[in-house]
Amino acid sequence: xxxxxxxxxxxxxxxxxxxxxxxxxxxxxxxxxxxxxxxxxxxxxxxxxxxxxxxxxxxxxxxxxxxxxxxxxxxxxxxxxxxxxxxxxxxxxxxxxxxxxxxxxxxxxxxxxxxxxxxxxxxxxxxxxxxxxx
Numbered sequence: 001x002x003x004x005x006x007x008x009x010x011x012x013x014x015x016x017x018x019x020x021x022x023x024x025x026x027x028x029x030x031x032x033x034x035x036x037x038x039x040x041x042x043x044x045x046x047x048x049x050x051x052x053x054x055x056x057x058x059x060x061x062x063x064x065x066x067x068x069x070x071x072x073x074x075x076x077x078x079x080x081x082x083x084x085x086x087x088x089x090x091x092x093x094x095x096x097x098x099x100x101x102x103x104x105x106x107x108x109x110x111x112x113x114x115x116x117x118x119x120x121x122x123x124x125x126x127x128x129x130x131x132x133x134x
Contacts, residue, residue, distance in 0.1 A: 018119045022077055025112050026068040029084065036061035042101065049099040063087060071116065078124030081117035085110055
């Protein structure tokens, strides 16, 4: 017998790491949404700078919660990563052009969401095929 690693070990390690990342990122988005619902800083001042009112802050909070739930549902993790990545593109642009805040956090989250979306690309393709009726 040899002690060579089996081909399934790296794949299993990647799967476990990806699930851990998904749970951590989902937790962050839930916490962020709770801050938006509670009108906590810096959400309150950021959305005030945008000028769209409380409804938009709550709407973004709902999108974050829905995305976080999607990250922990196996079939939806890839699309949720894509959607939350799009939300983080908007957040980065908002920080850059409207609120004057730091772009570091939305950029880090954008990269993490992209990693999740890339890691779940096969399940996203299967979901897309099943929705398209193939």
